[in-house]
Amino acid sequence: MAFEQIQIPASGEPIRVNPDHSLVVPDHPIIPYIEGDGIGVDISPVMMKVLDAAVDKAYGGQRQIAWMEIYAGEKATRVYGDDVWLPDETLEAVRDYVVSIKGPLTTPVSGGIRSLNVALRQRLDLYVCLRPVRYFQGTPSPLKKPEETDMVIFRENSEDIYAGIEWQAGSPQAEQLIAFLRGEMGVTKIRFPDSSGIGIKPVSSEGTQRLVRKAIQYAIDNERDSVTLVHKGNIMKFTEGAFKDWGYALAREEFGAELLDGGPWCAFKNPKTGKEIIVKDVIADAFLQQILLRPKDYDVIATLNLNGDYISDALAAQVGGIGMAPGANLSDSVAMFEATHGTAPKYAGKDQVNPSSLLLSGEMLLRHLGWTEAADLVVSGIEGSIAAKTVTYDLERLMEGATKLSCSAFGDAVIANMG
Numbered sequence: 084m085a086f087e088q089i090q091i092p093a094s095g096e097p098i099r100v101n102p103d104h105s106l107v108v109p110d111h112p113i114i115p116y117i118e119g120d121g122i123g124v125d126i127s128p129v130m131m132k133v134l135d136a137a138v139d140k141a142y143g144g145q146r147q148i149a150w151m152e153i154y155a156g157e158k159a160t161r162v163y164g165d166d167v168w169l170p171d172e173t174l175e176a177v178r179d180y181v182v183s184i185k186g187p188l189t190t191p192v193s194g195g196i197r198s199l200n201v202a203l204r205q206r207l208d209l210y211v212c213l214r215p216v217r218y219f220q221g222t223p224s225p226l227k228k229p230e231e232t233d234m235v236i237f238r239e240n241s242e243d244i245y246a247g248i249e250w251q252a253g254s255p256q257a258e259q260l261i262a263f264l265r266g267e268m269g270v271t272k273i274r275f276p277d278s279s280g281i282g283i284k285p286v287s288s289e290g291t292q293r294l295v296r297k298a299i300q301y302a303i304d305n306e307r308d309s310v311t312l313v314h315k316g317n318i319m320k321f322t323e324g325a326f327k328d329w330g331y332a333l334a335r336e337e338f339g340a341e342l343l344d345g346g347p348w349c350a351f352k353n354p355k356t357g358k359e360i361i362v363k364d365v366i367a368d369a370f371l372q373q374i375l376l377r378p379k380d381y382d383v384i385a386t387l388n389l390n391g392d393y394i395s396d397a398l399a400a401q402v403g404g405i406g407m408a409p410g411a412n413l414s415d416s417v418a419m420f421e422a423t424h425g426t427a428p429k430y431a432g433k434d435q436v437n438p439s440s441l442l443l444s445g446e447m448l449l450r451h452l453g454w455t456e457a458a459d460l461v462v463s464g465i466e467g468s469i470a471a472k473t474v475t476y477d478l479e480r481l482m483e484g485a486t487k488l489s490c491s492a493f494g495d496a497v498i499a500n501m502g
């Protein structure tokens with residue numbers, strides 16, 4: 084395989100995928116990375132340094148990541164030319180090298196380019212956005228008992244209003260669609276038809292089923308107690324309401340769940356442990372207050388794309404903020420890890436922000452490779468740094484007696500605290 088701009092490291096080998104989707108991971112896997120816009124320049128080098136140190140410490144030089152830079156966002160326009168934000172060879176590399184990691188990418192509000200993050204997820208059909216939310220002892224939190232927040236979000240990543248099918252107010256397309264809706268579909272509820280932009284919200288049974296299947300399987304494999312379908316189905320009946328109905332139907336038909344008290348809640352026995360797993364649902368607005376008041380009631384969360392976006396940042400705040408929140412975009416074979424937060428432009432290049440989101444995304448990557456010893460070292464390094472109260476500005480400003488470290492110095496503290 085030859086690329087135009089991507090340099091393939093001579094020292095590494097690609098990861099391969101077996102027909103059953105399991106990975107064949109060489110000792111020197113080539114891992115593509117996108118540096119990212121804004122604070123990407125701060126956190127990505129720290130992430131690579133920390134992961135390299137963890138792998139070295141865990142395997143004494145026998146294993147090593149061969150990093151391969153690939154390009155998207157502003158850096159891609161510098162490397163490939165003015166209007167190239169997401170080169171085809173970046174998509175090819177993410178697909179063909181199977182496991183990758185990215186920094187955040189800027190999306191302008193209102194006009195300008197569409198989200199490159201959404202484009203990566205859609206074009207590679209990375210249909211699960213997996214965002215675990217856990218508490219690290221000592222992290223400042225607005226909650227009295229932040230350790231009770233322990234949830235894993237499965238956010239549908241390929242459809243919903245987030246797919247970006249929309250037309251600007253006053254455009255010929257918006258006018259044509261509004262005329263069609265009013266003239267041929269009998270729609271009378273568009274309050275200001277002459278000045279409305281229009282967005283479309285596709286939600287399918289196929290998209291819902293594959294997402295909810297993954298969430299339930301995760302609950303089985305990780306011995307979790309419940310899966311909650313979060314939706315706004317009372318208002319958006321045939322999109323969010325259908326998500327709930329299709330999710331419950333899948334739990335019954337594929338996992339043998341039986342109705343509890345006449346339903347719709349249902350439950351089945353975990354085939355691995357015999358323990359009951361409850362499948363339940365909650366309306367999204369109520370959920371946002373319950374995660375603050377009764378976080379212990381929630382475990383694995385399956386939700387639609389936009390809800391998942393909001394819920395990710397809300398839950399992150401409960402355990403210390405989006406500087407601490409990792410994630411992964413997954414298809415059945417390809418995995419692209421990324422932080423939950425964005426490019427935080429006001430901090431770009433200042434070596435200030437918390438790299439933990441990306442470090443913990445890297446920790447998920449190591450675990451995905453089966454390199455659990457190295458993954459555990461990243462966790463212990465972060466735990467040790469927080470316990471020692473040596474933290475970046477976002478945590479320091481909320482802690483008493485803490486020492487404020489730069490982004491890169493925090494990475495060094497994580498390395499020093501491994502073990």
Ligand SMILES: NC(=O)C1=CN([C@@H]2O[C@H](COP(=O)(O)OP(=O)(O)OC[C@H]3O[C@@H](n4cnc5c(N)ncnc54)[C@H](OP(=O)(O)O)[C@@H]3O)[C@@H](O)[C@H]2O)C=CC1
Nearest residue numbers: 187188189190191200405406423424425426427436437477
């Ligand atoms: N997956 C992706 O690539 C994502 C990209 N984006 C994009 O990022 C851009 C900026 O979005 P914005 O809404 O400002 O959201 P951001 O997540 O970039 O930043 C919002 C605030 O969160 C805090 N924060 C973010 N990252 C960190 C960190 N690593 N350490 C400590 N604090 C952090 C900062 O808070 P404080 O000011 O209190 O210090 C920051 O001002 C947009 O273009 C958006 O589209 C957004 C989300 C995800």
Ligand SMILES: O=C(O)CCC(=O)C(=O)O
Nearest residue numbers: 189190198200201392423
């Ligand atoms: O694509 C973007 O710019 C924002 C994405 C986002 O907020 C997210 O995935 O959590």
Ligand SMILES: [Mg+2]
Nearest residue numbers: 392395396423
């Ligand atoms: Mg978001």
